[in-house]
Amino acid sequence: MKKTLKKLTALAMAVGLAATMTACDTGDGAPAGGSGASASGGLKVYTFEAENTDLRGKSGPGASGEASGTSMASTSDDPSVSGEDHGFVTYLYQDGVSVNFVIKSDRDVDNVQLDVRLGIESMDYYFNPSNYTIQIDSCTEDDLKETTEGGAEGNWDAFFMDYYGPDGEGKDDPNHERYTIDEWECGEIHLDGTGSNTPIGFEDFTITKTLSLKAGYTCISLITNNSDTPVNNQGVEMAGTYAAVAPCVDCIKLTTDAELEMAVTYNNGCGTTGMTVADKA
Numbered sequence: 001m002k003k004t005l006k007k008l009t010a011l012a013m014a015v016g017l018a019a020t021m022t023a024c025d026t027g028d029g030a031p032a033g034g035s036g037a038s039a040s041g042g043l044k045v046y047t048f049e050a051e052n053t054d055l056r057g058k059s060g061p062g063a064s065g066e067a068s069g070t071s072m073a074s075t076s077d078d079p080s081v082s083g084e085d086h087g088f089v090t091y092l093y094q095d096g097v098s099v100n101f102v103i104k105s106d107r108d109v110d111n112v113q114l115d116v117r118l119g120i121e122s123m124d125y126y127f128n129p130s131n132y133t134i135q136i137d138s139c140t141e142d143d144l145k146e147t148t149e150g151g152a153e154g155n156w157d158a159f160f161m162d163y164y165g166p167d168g169e170g171k172d173d174p175n176h177e178r179y180t181i182d183e184w185e186c187g188e189i190h191l192d193g194t195g196s197n198t199p200i201g202f203e204d205f206t207i208t209k210t211l212s213l214k215a216g217y218t219c220i221s222l223i224t225n226n227s228d229t230p231v232n233n234q235g236v237e238m239a240g241t242y243a244a245v246a247p248c249v250d251c252i253k254l255t256t257d258a259e260l261e262m263a264v265t266y267n268n269g270c271g272t273t274g275m276t277v278a279d280k281a
Helices: 156-161
Strands: 044-049 059-061 066-068 073-075 087-089 098-105 109-120 124-127 132-139 178-180 189-192 200-213 216-224 248-256 260-262 275-279
Touching: 098 156, 098 248, 109 124, 109 189, 156 216, 189 200, 200 248, 216 248, 260 275
Parallel strands: none
Antiparallel strands: 044 248, 044 275, 059 066, 073 087, 087 248, 098 216, 098 260, 109 200, 109 248, 124 189, 132 178, 132 216
């Protein structure tokens, strides 16, 4: 049976950009709203928090053992981490593990600037499009359904990434378009860890200034795309259960004059910010 993808869950945000947004249920794993003031006129910078994406059905190894679902979201005292509780997503150290930001735009828009805010734990690594994939997928509202309804809400990796993959059932769906950003505005990204498991140095990196969004839903995915052995900042191979090298994902930022929403949000125990909006400085 053709799988369709996720829809807004019962408490997923319907963001009113003309008003301050309200946080919803704060139960672990339950949908949560976001907060952010409306920005009037001109370009706006929308910040979408990784810790409020749907992590259900995901898992990945770390230094010792594995985490899954909401356990992949964490917090840090580092002031460089955005969001009300300084949350981010980690345990992405396996080929194919992804963080999926589902965005709704009020109209077709070009020349959107996409920035990603990334940090690193104990590793020293250079990220580029050959080992870290930034993928853009179109969605329809009918796609955004719970797995119990034949969609992907609750298991993005299996029912979205795989479904529209090269061998997936939906790969020829005329309503779906997929591409990767193969040249980054910022060039190669070098993240140098501390040698401990404490994430540091979260920074914004501009991926493109020419992203196009269609009216409706778009999924922006950050995907681990390597099976490399991590090394620390002394160049020594790291022991443990790592199966790849990956950054910690704090958030993405989209700069545009369109009105955007974070269409799928969850409270994974690290705050309910979801999305914030500010005028471009």
